[in-house]
Amino acid sequence: MHISIAEKIAQLKAGETVYHTGHGNSMTGRINDGDIETLEPVTDPSKIRKGDAVFCKIRSGTVLTHEVIGIRKNGKSLEFHIARRWPTRRSNGWVSQENIYGRVVAVNGKPYGKKR
Numbered sequence: 001m002h003i004s005i006a007e008k009i010a011q012l013k014a015g016e017t018v019y020h021t022g023h024g025n026s027m028t029g030r031i032n033d034g035d036i037e038t039l040e041p042v043t044d045p046s047k048i049r050k051g052d053a054v055f056c057k058i059r060s061g062t063v064l065t066h067e068v069i070g071i072r073k074n075g076k077s078l079e080f081h082i083a084r085r086w087p088t089r090r091s092n093g094w095v096s097q098e099n100i101y102g103r104v105v106a107v108n109g110k111p112y113g114k115k116r
Contacts, residue, residue: 005063012041012055012101020055020102022065026084027053030067031107037065038109039102045078048103052113055102058082058092065104066092 003011008018018039022031031037031053039055042048052068069089070081080100082092104112 008039008055009063009101012039015041015043017041018055018102020065024064025086027065027067028086030085030112031065031104035107036109037104038106038112040105042097042100042103045080045097045100048078048080048100053104054080054082054100055104056080056082056095057099057101058095063101064092070094 008020011018020037020039022035022037023033025033042054048054048068048071050068050071053065054068055063055065057063066082066084068080069083072079078097079094080097082095083089084092106112
């Protein structure tokens with residue numbers, strides 16, 4: 001059963017874990033084309049760290065999974081610098097905490113990143 005991106009975002013906002021099939025080569029080596037990402041909702045943006053892979057909406061409106069390479073405060077909220085990994089690191093710009101929907105915790109059932 002196919003679940004749309006909008007439905008996945010709604011599920012994450014409702015506190016549910018979501019499974020997403022990654023497409024493309026921008027995260028090759030960490031998340032490959034066709035891998036199943038396990039996404040947990042981001043309920044506390046302050047727990048996101050550099051190196052985390054997040055499911056987010058970038059400035060163009062595209063929703064994707066890319067890596068956090070920087071974090072900064074903007075008033076009372078946080079912004080995250082998002083980038084692809086492959087073939088070279090390339091920035092997608094800064095994303096507000098409201099547009100970070102999920103954090104990758106597993107890929108194909110294997111833990112991803114550092115434990116919290």
